[in-house]
Amino acid sequence: MILSAQNICKAYQDSHRTITVLDGANLQVQAGELVSITGQSGCGKSTLLHILGLLDDSDSGTIEIGGVQVNSRHPDAPFIRNSKIGFVFQFHYLVEDLTAMENVALPLLIAGKKISTSMDEAKAILGKLGLQERITHFPNQLSGGEQQRVAFARALANKPSIVLADEPTGNLDPANSLELWKLMRQLNQDLGQTFVVVTHDRELAKLADKSYELVQGKLNPL
Amino acid sequence: MKSIERFYLLRYIKSPKRMLMRFSFVFMVLGIVISVSILSAGLNLFEGYERALKTVLLDSFAHIKIESGNGRFLNQEQLDRIYDTLGKRPEISALIPYIGINLMAIDSENTRGCIFNAYHTPEGEDLHYGKFVVEGRPQVNDGEVVIGHYLAEEFGLKVGDEISLLYPQLRRVTPLGVSSDTRRFKVVGLYRSGYYEFDRSLIIGTLTDARNILYTNDPFAAVEIKLDSKHVDKAKELASSYRYALGSDLIAYPPISGDLLRIVAMQKWLIFIVFSFLVLIAGINVISAVSTMILDRKNQIAILRTLGATAATVRKVINYQILLVCLIAIIIGQAVGALLSLFVVKQGFYRLKGDVYFIDKLEHHISFFNLVTVFVVASILVIICVWIPSRQINRLKIIDLIRNP
Numbered sequence: 249m250i251l252s253a254q255n256i257c258k259a260y261q262d263s264h265r266t267i268t269v270l271d272g273a274n275l276q277v278q279a280g281e282l283v284s285i286t287g288q289s290g291c292g293k294s295t296l297l298h299i300l301g302l303l304d305d306s307d308s309g310t311i312e313i314g315g316v317q318v319n320s321r322h323p324d325a326p327f328i329r330n331s332k333i334g335f336v337f338q339f340h341y342l343v344e345d346l347t348a349m350e351n352v353a354l355p356l357l358i359a360g361k362k363i364s365t366s367m368d369e370a371k372a373i374l375g376k377l378g379l380q381e382r383i384t385h386f387p388n389q390l391s392g393g394e395q396q397r398v399a400f401a402r403a404l405a406n407k408p409s410i411v412l413a414d415e416p417t418g419n420l421d422p423a424n425s426l427e428l429w430k431l432m433r434q435l436n437q438d439l440g441q442t443f444v445v446v447t448h449d450r451e452l453a454k455l456a457d458k459s460y461e462l463v464q465g466k467l468n469p470l
Numbered sequence: 471m472k473s474i475e476r477f478y479l480l481r482y483i484k485s486p487k488r489m490l491m492r493f494s495f496v497f498m499v500l501g502i503v504i505s506v507s508i509l510s511a512g513l514n515l516f517e518g519y520e521r522a523l524k525t526v527l528l529d530s531f532a533h534i535k536i537e538s539g540n541g542r543f544l545n546q547e548q549l550d551r552i553y554d555t556l557g558k559r560p561e562i563s564a565l566i567p568y569i570g571i572n573l574m575a576i577d578s579e580n581t582r583g584c585i586f587n588a589y590h591t592p593e594g595e596d597l598h599y600g601k602f603v604v605e606g607r608p609q610v611n612d613g614e615v616v617i618g619h620y621l622a623e624e625f626g627l628k629v630g631d632e633i634s635l636l637y638p639q640l641r642r643v644t645p646l647g648v649s650s651d652t653r654r655f656k657v658v659g660l661y662r663s664g665y666y667e668f669d670r671s672l673i674i675g676t677l678t679d680a681r682n683i684l685y686t687n688d689p690f691a692a693v694e695i696k697l698d699s700k701h702v703d704k705a706k707e708l709a710s711s712y713r714y715a716l717g718s719d720l721i722a723y724p725p726i727s728g729d730l731l732r733i734v735a736m737q738k739w740l741i742f743i744v745f746s747f748l749v750l751i752a753g754i755n756v757i758s759a760v761s762t763m764i765l766d767r768k769n770q771i772a773i774l775r776t777l778g779a780t781a782a783t784v785r786k787v788i789n790y791q792i793l794l795v796c797l798i799a800i801i802i803g804q805a806v807g808a809l810l811s812l813f814v815v816k817q818g819f820y821r822l823k824g825d826v827y828f829i830d831k832l833e834h835h836i837s838f839f840n841l842v843t844v845f846v847v848a849s850i851l852v853i854i855c856v857w858i859p860s861r862q863i864n865r866l867k868i869i870d871l872i873r874n875p
Binding site: 304331335342360 | 477480485775776777783868
């Protein structure tokens with residue numbers, strides 16, 4: 249088991265009321281799986297993904313990554329985020345001042361690898377994703393689809409156990425969205441890369457190995 | 471330094487404009503450059519003043535003076551004793567017996583109190599004041615004088631003109647008091663030591679003329695001692711030892727008060743402390759720039775934290791870039807300060823008031839110690855000003871940064 253989430257609860261306190269977004273959500277992800285989570289806007293999909301990625305804390309419940317129980321306050325959380333988890337967000341979150349290659353090299357540099365080694369590895373990953381011609385381009389010189397592929401390359405840079413993708417196709421047109429799903433599937437099949445993908449697109453979600461729908465704070469198989 | 475920190479620093483050096491050149495940054499750099507340049511220039515000028523004053527005082531004045539304990543002229547026996555006791559001391563470069571008289575220079579419009587000094591210089595030896603004679607010649611014959619250049623200016627005199635000196639006739643006491651006499655001397659040289667008081671009031675003549683003015687045949691009023699440059703700072707201690715060696719009828723003392731130089735040195739460091747506050751004020755700009763930068767780069771901070779960078783690493787990534795800029799600004803400030811102090815020295819529209827500051831010429835001196843002191847103090851202030859606001863990175867929650875990009 250790569251990732252296990254047990255009985256995850258999360259509520260937000262508004263000025264007058266408590267909004268429960270996760271109410272005992274459970275999820276198990278095996279190595280090499282491509283898992284999708286879908287649901288209506290504001291149902292808590294991203295919150296769940298942030299908790300799984302140790303970016304946020306749940307009110308209750310446990311997260312195990314590689315058999316180790318962790319949360320975002322765990323002293324090793326930064327190390328786990330760097331070495332075992334890859335992140336892809338809807339808005340790409342690329343550093344505008346850095347080139348595609350430098351963006352991809354960031355996790356490697358944070359891991360302590362030499363600058364030259366990091367750049368070489370980043371170049372190789374970008375090459376695999378068909379972006380060898382774009383390595384010296386800055387994010388604003390790339391199309392939306394290319395930016396998202398750079399974000400995937402960055403997520404894969406440290407060869408993580410699992411990649412968590414939050415609405416990766418949210419900002420792309422249907423053709424590019426499909427391309428990106430194909431890319432994920434290819435990486436999943438060729439490299440055995442595990443993915444947990446949050447999407448509001450039910451049709452795309454069904455292309456995953458396992459699909460869940462988040463309803464009233466609980467994950468139900470789609 | 472970790473790879474990520476080194477990478478960002480190198481990346482910034484390679485492309486500073488793209489990475490970190492904001493409006494607030496320009497003001498921050500300007501603030502540091504201006505404050506450090508004022509601090510450096512102030513210190514350079516005070517250092518120059520302190521050194522120039524010390525040089526001028528030590529060159530113009532005797533380092534130690536020996537006089538008779540009863541206030542009268544030295545007799546021959548005392549003079550011989552001084553030569554026998556001190557003549558071969560290695561730390562003494564010259565023993566100069568002399569006569570000094572207070573008198574007045576007068577013309578139809580001006581009156582100025584002056585000191586008439588007459589020195590004994592053995593034949594074949596250089597006149598110790600010769601290097602200060604900037605016009606004419608230092609050698610004087612009877613009826614001739616060398617006068618301070620300000621005195622010459624004040625009286626409108628040049629080499630070859632005559633100056634009238636008014637002095638009391640000590641042997642002609644009348645019921646109305648001591649009567650005075652006037653004598654004219656030919657100006658053969660102009661004296662300029664840099665020490666304002668001497669340049670305005672010193673007159674150098676012959677021993678014969680001095681004795682004639684005083685109606686005396688006694689040889690000398692006192693002996694000036696010039697010390698070897700290595701021993702100048704020990705003048706006070708040496709004077710004590712000479713007094714002990716010479717006997718109780720002679721007194722030896724250093725005429726230059728060390729307190730003056732100590733006060734000047736203290737003033738220099740007071741100025742340094744006051745001007746350091748300018749750097750501190752510039753530091754407020756640094757705090758503001760760092761805070762703005764953290765807000766501007768919330769996205770980037772979120773990315774780095776998401777990718778596994780600790781808050782401490784992110785702080786270092788940002789701090790190193792800002793510190794690099796600040797340290798370069800400090801160095802530029804020091805260079806500008808050096809140019810500024812040089813400009814102040816070279817400009818012609820402001821001169822020191824000699825009667826207030828003892829010397830009338832501005833000097834600057836760039837010392838390695840001062841450079842290091844300014845750099846270290848400014849750097850410490852800047853580091854503190856960078857460190858304080860960057861602590862807010864620790865308090866930023868990743869999830870808030872991601873949710874509110």
